[in-house]
Structures are given as structure tokens and as C-alpha cells.
Amino acid sequence: MMMQILSETNLFDFGLVGRQLPELLKYLPITLELALLSMLIGLAVGLLLAVIRMKRIPVLRQIAAFYISIIRGTPAIVQLYIAYFGIPMLLKYMNLHFGTDFDISAFPGFACAVFAMGFNESAYNAETIRAALSSVDRGQIEAASAVGMTYPQALRRIILPEAMTVALPGLGNSFIGLIKGTSLAFTCAVVEMTAQGKILGGRNYRYFEVYVSLAIIYWAVTIIVERILKFIEKRLELPEQIDKKAAAAEEPEKARTFTKEAKVRYDTNKKPEKAFSQ
Amino acid sequence: MIQIRNLKKRFRNNTVLDGIDLDINEGDVVGIIGPSGTGKSTLLRCIDLLETPEEGEITIDGAVYSLAEHDRRQTLALRRQTGMVFQRFNLFERKTALENVMEGLVTVQKKPKEEARMLAEGELKRVGMYDWSEHYPKHLSGGQQQRVAIARALAMKPKLLLLDEPTSALDPELVGEVLETIRDIASQGFTMMLVSHEMNFVRKVANRVIFLDGGKIVEDGTPREVFDRPKSQRAKDFFAKMHLLKQPEYTI
Ligand SMILES: Nc1ncnc2c1ncn2[C@@H]1O[C@H](COP(=O)(O)OP(=O)(O)OP(=O)(O)O)[C@@H](O)[C@H]1O
Numbered sequence: 001m002m003m004q005i006l007s008e009t010n011l012f013d014f015g016l017v018g019r020q021l022p023e024l025l026k027y028l029p030i031t032l033e034l035a036l037l038s039m040l041i042g043l044a045v046g047l048l049l050a051v052i053r054m055k056r057i058p059v060l061r062q063i064a065a066f067y068i069s070i071i072r073g074t075p076a077i078v079q080l081y082i083a084y085f086g087i088p089m090l091l092k093y094m095n096l097h098f099g100t101d102f103d104i105s106a107f108p109g110f111a112c113a114v115f116a117m118g119f120n121e122s123a124y125n126a127e128t129i130r131a132a133l134s135s136v137d138r139g140q141i142e143a144a145s146a147v148g149m150t151y152p153q154a155l156r157r158i159i160l161p162e163a164m165t166v167a168l169p170g171l172g173n174s175f176i177g178l179i180k181g182t183s184l185a186f187t188c189a190v191v192e193m194t195a196q197g198k199i200l201g202g203r204n205y206r207y208f209e210v211y212v213s214l215a216i217i218y219w220a221v222t223i224i225v226e227r228i229l230k231f232i233e234k235r236l237e238l239p240e241q242i243d244k245k246a247a248a249a250e251e252p253e254k255a256r257t258f259t260k261e262a263k264v265r266y267d268t269n270k271k272p273e274k275a276f277s278q
Numbered sequence: 279m280i281q282i283r284n285l286k287k288r289f290r291n292n293t294v295l296d297g298i299d300l301d302i303n304e305g306d307v308v309g310i311i312g313p314s315g316t317g318k319s320t321l322l323r324c325i326d327l328l329e330t331p332e333e334g335e336i337t338i339d340g341a342v343y344s345l346a347e348h349d350r351r352q353t354l355a356l357r358r359q360t361g362m363v364f365q366r367f368n369l370f371e372r373k374t375a376l377e378n379v380m381e382g383l384v385t386v387q388k389k390p391k392e393e394a395r396m397l398a399e400g401e402l403k404r405v406g407m408y409d410w411s412e413h414y415p416k417h418l419s420g421g422q423q424q425r426v427a428i429a430r431a432l433a434m435k436p437k438l439l440l441l442d443e444p445t446s447a448l449d450p451e452l453v454g455e456v457l458e459t460i461r462d463i464a465s466q467g468f469t470m471m472l473v474s475h476e477m478n479f480v481r482k483v484a485n486r487v488i489f490l491d492g493g494k495i496v497e498d499g500t501p502r503e504v505f506d507r508p509k510s511q512r513a514k515d516f517f518a519k520m521h522l523l524k525q526p527e528y529t530i
Pocket residue numbers: 289292294313314315316317318319320321
């Protein structure tokens with residue numbers, strides 16, 4: 001009934017929603033590139049900020065707090081505009097002042113958008129990453145120090161692998177938010193999926209249909225990304241149970257490496273409470 | 279030969295170590311005992327620079343290290359001479375037993391993977407944990423975890439092995455296997471400082487015992503001298519409280 005009215009009155013063109021999908025999907029790679037590159041910046045800078053705050057590095061710590069406060073205190077769209085107009089100005093200034101030779105007209109809006117969204121993301125990621133880093137038991141870090149590892153080594157080899165499992169759900173969520181946030185990139189004259197949708201809508205004034213198409217695509221992408229994140233989470237889980245080494249193959253070798261004295265251990269092990277109780 | 283000189287550490291207004299001097303011969307197993315809160319852990323942690331004391335230096339094989347002032351390079355240099363076994367094992371949770379032991383060999387000593395693996399397997403065999411090479415810490419009992427932690431420390435070939443109450447976080451039935459492992463490595467000539475409340479064990483495994491109290495070494499001697507003929511009233515009281523004298527001889 002409703003369908004009939006819709007199609008007879010030509011109020012809502014169902015077919016168009018589907019027909020437009022391929023045209024919009026052509027721009028999905030740009031959307032994903034924006035999101036992925038911004039996320040990379042967001043992770044790298046976020047980690048840096050998190051370590052600065054964790055280790056309470058003087059001066060840098062105050063700068064980090066100031067930076068995070070600014071980013072969190074201003075709308076993303078404003079940050080994008082500032083990047084779009086500000087970065088070329090900065091380059092021009094550097095050309096004039098330091099005699100560098102940046103081609104300002106060639107500096108793409110795409111890069112401005114990635115910078116702006118990446119730095120925006122970093123301020124939010126910093127907190128997630130800091131919480132994850134500090135969830136790693138101090139004992140492991142001391143143990144890493146005790147074997148002679150430097151802090152960067154401990155961070156890379158011991159702390160991050162464990163913190164990652166803690167941070168993953170939060171970072172995953174913010175990545176999903178970022179994918180949808182890329183629709184703001186039009187501010188930097190980037191034609192990504194939503195911008196292309198607007199262009200299509202402008203051609204035939206079927207704005208409603210095109211936004212429905214867009215909604216479907218974003219939703220589908222989100223579901224796929226969620227699936228991927230679940231998969232990664234599963235991969236990061238430690239196995240439930242592990243087999244002992246094939247005892248038969250190792251037994252002779254063990255016998256060789258053990259001293260006579262150590263063999264006594266096997267007997268005493270059975271009743272250690274007797275052997276050692278105070 | 280290891281010499282510790284004038285080690286002083288306080289936390290705010292609480293002086294914990296009040297000028298400790300200690301000479302340790304190679305192959306010595308020094309048992310450190312004393313009342314709770316007397317600074318036994320702090321002593322070991324200062325030697326490993328997990329705490330920074332106000333004063334003190336340590337000489338290991340002729341190389342002098344300041345414990346109070348050290349840049350990053352000196353810190354690492356000293357830590358590479360020492361190994362630490364913690365009360366709560368502190369194994370790397372996301373690494374297998376084998377990887378735990380290999381970690382320092384690969385990351386710190388920059389040994390090739392294959393060589394590190396062989397060495398690590400050797401250390402796991404030494405503590406009887408080779409069969410559990412592929413297990414993660416969460417799959418291991420406390421006693422097994424501690425044996426892996428001992429292997430991890432030994433793999434670095436430390437000149438001085440520091441053990442801070444290695445059995446006090448263990449269920450009673452798991453204490454034996456760890457003590458046995460320690461006794462094993464003690465007999466292999468490793469130089470060790472062992473903090474423990476297992477008095478009978480200290481008596482058996484250490485060739486020298488120091489009794490720490492009030493930031494000072496109050497008793498220092500062979501196990502017989504310290505346990506059987508303590509000079510200070512503090513040590514006498516402590517042993518009386520531990521009912522040590524009533525206990526049967528430790529047997530193996
Ligand atoms: N980070 C710290 N800040 C302040 N005081 C500390 C700190 N660490 C240790 N202390 C204090 O130093 C003293 C010595 O502690 P330590 O842990 O070395 O004792 P211990 O001899 O190992 O005791 P236990 O036998 O109970 O393990 C205690 O009074 C403790 O409160």
C-alpha cells in the first residue's frame with residue numbers, strides 16, 4: 001500500500017537507491033584511504049602523547065596537555081578549515097622566510113584533511129592508549145628492566161603487545177567513528193563518498209535517495225570493519241590450552257643434562273612439604 | 279668479587295638502608311634474613327637500580343658502578359651484570375616460557391634467534407621446564423612460573439643473581455620444586471643474594487647469612503654462626519619468634 005503510493009506518486013524512487021550504489025562505491029576507496037591514513041597519524045601521535053603523559057616528561061607533558069585540550073575543545077569541522085587554509089599559508093611563509101620551494105598550489109586538500117583528522121584522532125586515542133599502557137602490570141616492566149632492556153625496548157617488546165589487546169576495542173570504535181567522520185573532508189575540497197553523493201543528488205534533485213544509498217554503504221562498511229576487529233581480537237587471544245612437548249623424544253636428553261643430584265628432586269618433589277616445611 | 283659500599287636509601291623520612299657494606303666472593307650464596315619491612319627487598323632493588331639510593335657504589339669484577347648517580351648507559355651496564363628473580367615471578371604474559379627466556383638474549387645481547395633459542399632451551403632444561411617451552415605463563419602453576427623466571431635470569435649469565443623471596447607467593451605444595459631448583463643452581467657456582475623466610479632452606483643453601491635490621495647488617499656469618507649462636511638480641515628475638523630452634527633439621 002505504502003509502496004504503491006510511493007511508486008505511483010514518484011515520491012521515492014526505490015530503484016535509484018540501488019542504481020546509484022556503484023557510482024558512490026567508486027569513491028569508497030577515497031573514504032577508506034582518508035580514514036586509514038588519519039588513523040595511522042592518530043595512532044602514532046596518540047602513542048607519543050600517551051608515553052609523554054605516562055612517563056611525565058617535563059615540558060613535553062605540559063605541551064601535550066595543552067594540545068589535547070585545544071583539539072578536544074574545538075569542532076572537527078573548524079579544525080579541517082584551519083588546516084585547509086592554514087597549511088598553505090604556513091608553506092608560503094616558509095618559502096618566503098627560509099627560501100624553501102614548496103609548490104603551494106600542488107599541496108592537495110586530501111593531505112590537509114588527513115592531517116587535520118589524524119591530529120584530531122590522536123588527542124582522543126592518547127587517552128585510550130594511556131589507559132591501556134598503564135593497565136600493564138608494573139612487575140613485567142621491572143622484569144624487562146632487570147634483564148637489561150631499555151624503556152623503548154620494553155615498550156615495543158613487552159608493554160605494547162599487551163596494551164594492544166586492551167586498547168583494541170576502544171581504538172576500533174574510534175576508527176569506525178573516523179570512517180563516518182571522513183564525510184567532513186569536503187571542507188578541504190576532497191570528493192569522497194558523501195561529497196559525490198551530494199553531486200549526484202544535485203543532478204536529479206533526488207537527495208533523499210542518494211542519502212539512503214550512502215547510509216546503506218556506511219552501515220555495510222561499519223559492519224565489515226567490526227567483523228575484522230572481532231577477528232583480530234580473536235587472533236590476539238592466547239590459546240586456551242597447550243600441549244607439553246613430546247615427552248618421549250625429550251626424555252633421554254633430559255636425563256643427560258640433569259645432574260645426579262637433581263634427580264633427587266623428582267623424589268623429593270612428591271613430598272616437598274615434608275622436605276622443606278619449617 | 280663483589281663489593282657494596284656505603285649503600286644508603288631512605289623513603290622520605292624513613293631511612294631503610296643506613297650505610298650497608300658487603301663483600302661477596304664469587305660463588306657465594308648470601309642468605310638475607312630479617313624482620314618484615316627491614317629493607318631486604320630494597321637492598322636487592324637498589325643493587326639492580328629498580329630503586330635509586332642516595333649513596334652507594336658497587337664493584338663487580340673490578341668495575342665500579344655508582345648506585346646513586348648513573349646515566350642510562352651505566353644503568354644498563356650494571357643491570358646486565360645482575361639478574362633478578364621476583365616474588366611474583368613477573369613473567370612476560372604474552373610470551374611463551376621459551377620466549378620469556380629468549381627475550382633478553384635477543385633484545386639485549388643481540389644474539390641470533392637460533393643461538394638464543396638453543397641457550398634458552400638449555401636454561402629451561404636446567405630448571406626442568408623444557409617440556410613446557412610453548413606454554414604461556416597463564417598455563418603454568420606458580421612454581422613452574424618461578425622456575426621459568428629463574429631460567430630467564432640465568433640465561434643472561436649474571437655475575438650476581440638476586441632472588442627476592444622467590445617462594446613466598448607460592449602455595450605450600452609448590453615451594454619445594456622452586457627451592458630445589460635454587461639449590462641446584464647454587465651448587466653450580468652462581469653467586470647469589472637470596473632473601474627468604476624459609477629459614478631451614480637458607481641454612482642449607484647459603485654459605486653465608488646476613489641479618490638485616492634497622493638499616494644495618496646486624497649479623498654476618500656462616501649459617502651456623504648466625505642461626506645457632508646469634509650475637510645480637512634482635513636476631514635472638516627474631517629466631518625465637520620464628521620458632522626456628524624447635525624445628526627439625528631440613529632434610530634431603
Ligand atoms: N616506594 C616506597 N615508598 C615509601 N616507602 C617504601 C617504598 N618501598 C618500600 N618502602 C618502605 O621501605 C621499608 C623497607 O621495605 P622492604 O620492602 O625493603 O622490606 P622487606 O625487608 O623486603 O620486607 P618484607 O620481608 O615484608 O618483604 C618499609 O618500611 C617500606 O614501607
